[in-house]
Amino acid sequence: MLYLYNTLTRQKEPFEVPAGQPVRIYSCGPTVYDFAHIGNLRTFVFNDILARYLRYKGLQTHQVMNVTDVDDKTIAGAQAEGVSLQDYTRRYEQYFFEDLETLRIEPAWEYPRATEHIPEMIALVQTLLDKGHAYEREGSVYFDIASFSKYGRLSGTDVTQQPGDAAFSRIDADEYDRETVRDFGVWKASKEGEPSWDSPWGAGRPGWHIECSALSMEYLGATLDIHTGAVDLIFPHHENEIAQSEAATGQTFCRVWMHPAHLIVEGQKMSKSLGNFYTLRDLLEQGFEPMAIRHQLLTAHYRHQLDFTMQSLRESTQALQRLWDxxxxxxxxxxxxxxxxxxxxxxxxxxxxxxxxxDNDLNVPGATGAVFSLMGEVNAALVDGDLDAQNVGEVNGFLERADSVLGYLSHEKGALDADIEALIGERERARADRDFARADEIRDQLMAMGIILEDTAAGTHWRRTD
Ligand SMILES: [Zn+2]
Structure with a gap:
């Protein structure tokens, strides 16, 4: 039985869906205004692991991830470069999909773009107005949080503590903190130089929060099984999503909320000014293997902070190499x-x-441990040539199943491996010709490359030194 930790109830709960029904998952996607950093990628890898494990358990997944291609940040970025919003966001959207592929993140069911669903967002804003949960001011529409009694439940924000109580002041920004609980904008009146769409309230654009409520409803219906997003989205984004969706439909918006924790780098919060800010491209340029990065992003349980260091990334590289060998x-x-x-x-x-x-709330480090301990046990039998085809088939069967979740176990031999194997072949021919001097020379040459040879009953094997 699979147990998942639910942020809403603050406990692990058994997870079930009725037989034959797909698991409806909504995952907050990228805002395509810059390259994703490794903290974002940790969240995307978590989403992948969740969906992969549900499929491992025989469930079907309908995972929807939105692409935010209109919001405060994308508009500011496009304006700063003097290009259209679409030209600007499509470029970063492309990089985002490349990153997913590089990290072997399996595609979600749908990746809707916000700008392609403006009519659905306008309809939802109209519903909120009709039901008395929103009001219009000067061409903008705000959600009236005093009209929704459950506001604050997910994040544990005590709304009654806020000044003004019955009549909250309004906030136009998409992002703000818990000390600033306000009636938030669901539709924003057009500003000079910003892209806009026609609406019953004049030209404008959707707020960021309404996007996820409208898209999840459109693709997955009124009630989700699982909603995911980084921990910093709990307030205000997810709180606002619940308010908008439940006020509009009168139904529970989501059963289980899952929030992967933050990632820090070398013990510090990642920031451009500290010089510890990494995108996937930065790490690939330094020569790191994509699967070592995926492995590293999975070394801590998703609800624990992960300290991403260059040393631990080198350790992941070695661990992966041992596994591949x-x-x-x-x-x-x-x-x-x-x-x-x-x-x-x-x-x-x-x-x-x-x-x-x-099953214990996606404890990936524990699951990885099971793979490595099997490897340790079987290695000895391999060196001695002491196993049969059935044994090999059973071990391979397990590795394949585990890899359907972890995603980094399979590998293709690189050019370097081919060079090494050519040298090993040459050494074997030298030994057959009793040219032991040449055989030793090749062994030393390989040793200098960090390759250790093991001559076994079953032939010569090689591995990298740690
Ligand atoms: Zn969202």
Whole structure:
């Protein structure tokens, strides 16, 4: 049974959907005004793990992720560059999709763009006006938070403590803090030089919060099974989404709210001024392997802060290399030994450990531990050539299942690997010709490249030094 921590109830709850029904997941997507940083990517990798594990459990997922291509930040960015909003946002949207692919994040069901759903947002704003949950001022429309008694439940914000109580003042900005609980803009009157759309209240554009309420309703219906987003979206964004959606439909907006924690870099909050601000491209330029970055982003439980350091990224690189070497060795094994029942038992235990960790609120570090301990146990049998084809098949079967969730276990051999294997082939020919001086020379050359050779009954294997 899968248990997920629900921010709304502040506890882990069993997660179920009626048989045959897809899991309806809404994940707040990127605001396409800049490259995603590794903190954003941690959230996107979390969304991927969630959907992958639900599918592992045999469920169907309908995951919708919006692309925010109109808001305060995208408009400011386009204006600063003097290009159209569309030209500006499509560029960063393209980079976003490239990042997802590089990190092997499986595509969501739908990625609706905000600007392609303005009529649905206008209709929702009209519903809020009709039901008395919103009011118009000078061409803008504001949500009346005093009209929604459950306001503040998700974030634990005590609305009665706020000054003004019955009549809140208004806020136009999309982002603000908890000390600034205000009636927020769901439709913003057009300003000079900003893109705008016609509406019953004159030219304007949607507020950021209304976008997610309208899109989730459009694609997934009134009630979601799971809503995800980084922890800093709890207030005001998700609080406002609940208010808009429930005020409009009269139904529960979302059953389970999941919020991955922040990422810090070298023990500090990531910021451009500290020089510890990284995009995926920054790390790739430094020569890091994309899957090592994915592995690193998954080293802490999603509700714990992750300290992303260059040292830990190097450790992830080594861990991944050990894993890949193991996979290669397994697949190169002649599997000519005896059948080992203990390997079959170890594989069963690996499944049980992997699933019980994942069932416990997606404990990825625990699940990864199950993969690495199986690797440790089977390695010895591989070196001794002491396993048969059935054993190899069972271990591979588990690795494939685990990889359907983790996503970094499979790899293609790079050019470097081909060079190494050519040298190993040459050394084997030298040994067959009894040219031991040449064989030793090649062994030393490989050692200098950080490659250790192991001559076993089943042939020569190689691995990288740690
Ligand atoms: Zn959102």
């Amino acid at each position: 193991f996979v290669d060795r397994l697949n190169a094994s002649p599997a000519a030994g005896a059948h080992n029942q203990w390997i079959a038992d170890a594989v069963d235990k690996a499944y049980a450990d992997f699933e019980s960790a994942m």
